[in-house]
Amino acid sequence: MARHTHDLTVAGDLVTKRYTSWERDEHRREWTALVLVHEHAPDLVPRPMRADLDANPPAVTMTRLPGEPLSGGELGPALLRALADALRTLWTVPHDDVPPLGPWRDDLGFAARLTSAPRPKGDLLAAAYDASLAWWDGPDPALLRCPPPGTVLGHRDPNLLNYLWDGRRVRIVDFEDAAVSDPATEIALLLEHLSARDAGAERLLDRLPVDPTRLRAARRVWAMFWLTLLLPGGPAAARNPPGTADAQARRLLRLLDA
Template sequence: MTAGRCTHILDFRDDVVVKRYTSWERGEPLREWAALTLLAEHAPGLAPTPLEAALNAHPPVIVMSRLPGRTLRGEQATGEQIKAMATALNRLHQIPPEVVEGVEPAAWRPAAAVDKTRVWADKQPDLGNNPLVQEAFRAGVAWLASNAPDQLTTNPLPPVLGLADGSHANYLWDEHEGRMRLIDWEDSGRNDRAFELGEVCEHISRVDGALDAEQLLVHIDLTPGEAQRVRDFRRLIALGWFLQLGPDGPATPHNPVGTVERQAERVLELLS
């Protein structure tokens, strides 16, 4: 949940994409190459095919296949797109747990999200004087003070390989084949499935278009316990973005005017 971070430059060629990293202190090239290699074996076609890598170069470089389509960010997602998105996520989450156990944990995962959101709340960011915004802040702080967020830090279910980044720009829609593929694996790692679904539903990129999260979750097989965890992760992630949307907040420059008010409504809806 880092706003405005750019870690790479992409060179699009006829059949391949060359990705050069401008920042790699968090191991982004290694994470991406590991994920693409695993996906090529266990879920071929779901992501770009890894072709070449110079992981120790300066800068590190990965060459991968170029996939057709356009990213979902900025789209008013249709029912067909949402169903294809769910199909892609279900396939990703069906990679055997024993395979996923060998993957490095994602840097952005439940414990980190809980800690960072509480830190942001403790700073009492300037979110303006709108009564709705102030109500959302009070409700969010009260929820963070409960034990609900702490219960999210222990995963009772097998882990999944996850993008650890819910940006809708990471979902590539191929209208000719009617399928969704997943791109940009530099933050990926072993993660909690409910957290990953919460990220997709509540990433701030949703304000650039429209994605019916409830419709997406209809196509995801969830037990009642998982469904509640997804709901709580949605609360956590929506609140985290909300706390970054003050006049000096890191997420503000990248989102349209009125986003803090819209996010306040979202937070209150999810906490109700």
């Protein structure tokens, strides 16, 4: 989510993605998801053309999609409607027993990345860390360990750059993190992604209602994860303006206090 994982080569209407890391089966996740989604919702994702999954580095070739990324400010009503439609369509794709996408697993390890690390320096960062440690004694971890009542095929990489708007509809790219998920977690991932902070993405909840308790718990997890990335020396620290980690700490504290 926060590192460079691939290189792209564009040749006419085809895009070849070569992976610079694939220890989590990113290449197999992407190919499997593209094949699966294209079978059931062919206009939602690039058409998978060929894969060299055992090469070094592995590569996947797909068609090039039209459109511009959903980035650069608040999403208007048409964009929000199209994004909701795209996510709703993705969630209808059959996904049971499809390796390497499943089975469902909880995301608590992403919260533990923060709380298992040393306590950060600075009053604000330390306060967010301490509140996150206390969170483990509350009800959220037990809730999130329980499988959700219904699962979906999760995109799991909701950077707004991965949603392309052609003036009529939104299509989805970058499935290297695809996995079995649930709607509340998918919305939490999107709302807490740094790219969505000024997009007004909370209005998606008017179109994609989800379990509010599970959503709140999942948002806390992913806010912790983002603070981990943004801490001094973290993989996202150098790519963001000074003060971003403190802003994330404040956001996390608000979520934990909610």
